[in-house]
Amino acid sequence: MDAKPPSPDAFLIRRTMDEIAPVADKATSYFYALLFLRRPDLRDLFPVGMEAQRDRLFKALLTAADRIDDPAALTEYLAQLGRGHRKYGTQAHDYPAVGEALIGALARYGAAVWTSQTEAAWIRAYTVVSQVMIDAAAADEQTAPPWWDAEIVAHERRTPDVAVLTVRPGQAYPFLAGQYTSVQTPWWPRVWRHYSFASAPRADGLLTFHVRAVPAGWVSNALVHRAGAGDVIRLGPPAGSMTVDHSSGDGLLCLGGGTGIAPIKALVEDVAGHGVRRSVDVFYGARHTRDLYDLDTILALKARHPWLSVRTVVSDTPPDARSGPLPEAVEEFGPWEAYDAYLSGPPGMIRSTVDTLVRIGMPSHRIRHDLVHELVAAGD
Ligand SMILES: NC(=O)C1=CN([C@@H]2O[C@H](COP(=O)(O)OP(=O)(O)OC[C@H]3O[C@@H](n4cnc5c(N)ncnc54)[C@H](O)[C@@H]3O)[C@@H](O)[C@H]2O)C=CC1
Numbered sequence: 591m592d593a594k595p596p597s598p599d600a601f602l603i604r605r606t607m608d609e610i611a612p613v614a615d616k617a618t619s620y621f622y623a624l625l626f627l628r629r630p631d632l633r634d635l636f637p638v639g640m641e642a643q644r645d646r647l648f649k650a651l652l653t654a655a656d657r658i659d660d661p662a663a664l665t666e667y668l669a670q671l672g673r674g675h676r677k678y679g680t681q682a683h684d685y686p687a688v689g690e691a692l693i694g695a696l697a698r699y700g701a702a703v704w705t706s707q708t709e710a711a712w713i714r715a716y717t718v719v720s721q722v723m724i725d726a727a728a729a730d731e732q733t734a735p736p737w738w739d740a741e742i743v744a745h746e747r748r749t750p751d752v753a754v755l756t757v758r759p760g761q762a763y764p765f766l767a768g769q770y771t772s773v774q775t776p777w778w779p780r781v782w783r784h785y786s787f788a789s790a791p792r793a794d795g796l797l798t799f800h801v802r803a804v805p806a807g808w809v810s811n812a813l814v815h816r817a818g819a820g821d822v823i824r825l826g827p828p829a830g831s832m833t834v835d836h837s838s839g840d841g842l843l844c845l846g847g848g849t850g851i852a853p854i855k856a857l858v859e860d861v862a863g864h865g866v867r868r869s870v871d872v873f874y875g876a877r878h879t880r881d882l883y884d885l886d887t888i889l890a891l892k893a894r895h896p897w898l899s900v901r902t903v904v905s906d907t908p909p910d911a912r913s914g915p916l917p918e919a920v921e922e923f924g925p926w927e928a929y930d931a932y933l934s935g936p937p938g939m940i941r942s943t944v945d946t947l948v949r950i951g952m953p954s955h956r957i958r959h960d961l962v963h964e965l966v967a968a969g970d
Pocket residue numbers: 770785786802846847848849850851852853874875876877881903904905907909911912913914915916917933934935936937938939940942943959960965966967968969970
């Protein structure tokens with residue numbers, strides 16, 4: 591895919607994105623100003639503080655633009671986005687106003703490269719984007735609610751800033767191990783953050799999440815320090831494709847950094863539940879030994895399953911370190927032929943591990959992880 595030259599529309603779209611990248615903040619503010627000027631009623635769908643939302647829109651656009659020449663990946667991404675927008679109350683008739691505001695903002699901040707061809711390319715792209723989202727939302731409406739309310743039934747503090755929450759959705763909540771969802775708390779209306787499921791689907795329908803309270807993280811601090819049994823949180827639909835292909839017998843190389851261990855634990859449970867003996871090698875990374883808050887659970891799984899190996903990697907690096915020993919450890923224990931890699935953790939860890947795995951010969955289609963830009967919001 592990357593080797594092919596971009597289509598003319600993709601070329602024009604990427605050129606616009608490159609042009610507005612340095613002024614992305616201004617362009618997105620202007621986009622919302624135009625949108626709310628035309629449709630003041632839409633303001634109520636967004637949180638009071640718009641900072642995180644602004645960033646998300648731009649990143650979602652980048653992702654879509656980046657995939658414009660890969661219709662299958664684009665459709666999957668947009669369909670998920672369309673389903674996910676149901677929880678905000680977005681209606682099909684809202685999309686044209688969004689498109690007009692988008693084109694208005696791009697034309698203004700990308701003026702240096704804006705031509706009638708560029709505008710036509712963006713109109714074509716947005717027509718596809720909005721139609722896929724509208725169709726996916728309409729199809730989803732037939733089978734699923736726009737959101738699920740879920741009562742917290744257990745709240746366990748594992749470290750001063752990490753909590754494990756167990757919740758009971760009011761209605762059945764179908765999902766796959768390795769996926770994540772969005773969470774809204776009663777204390778921050780319309781502010782949604784992503785968290786991975788920390789268990790495979792259970793017979794009792796309960797779901798678990800691992801949450802670290804991060805500085806200035808509204809939702810994460812509320813979930814760790816304020817929430818308790820009996821509180822009701824709201825969940826969006828499940829999303830993400832870091833799931834196990836059960837038709838394959840290949841091994842799983844799983845890296846969980848910090849609270850990134852949550853979906854890894856779910857994946858191990860999923861493999862165990864399918865009863866097929868596949869090698870699963872877990873590398874559990876943390877900055878300090880005390881941060882290995884889920885080690886007992888992982889070791890209990892290892893005690894039950896001989897095909898599971900677990901290695902801990904404690905880095906003792908400061909929070910802003912640009913690399914860490916986790917990718918190095920994975921390299922040391924390789925090669926990883928006939929393995930698929932599952933990476934979960936901070937964006938920097940994912941990037942450096944992808945680089946390492948590709949360098950040591952793992953084909954990139956064997957490497958799975960969530961979208962790095964969604965993890966940034968997840969950290970909040
Ligand atoms: N599905 C997913 O991918 C999930 C991702 N997360 C994300 O994981 C993060 C967890 O945060 P914390 O618990 O505070 O973890 P953390 O920041 O303490 O780091 C955990 C591990 O990652 C390593 N690491 C960090 N930056 C690295 C880099 N640039 N290169 C190599 N290794 C690096 C550290 O050395 C440590 O071993 C959050 O950003 C959260 O959003 C959490 C749950 C699921």
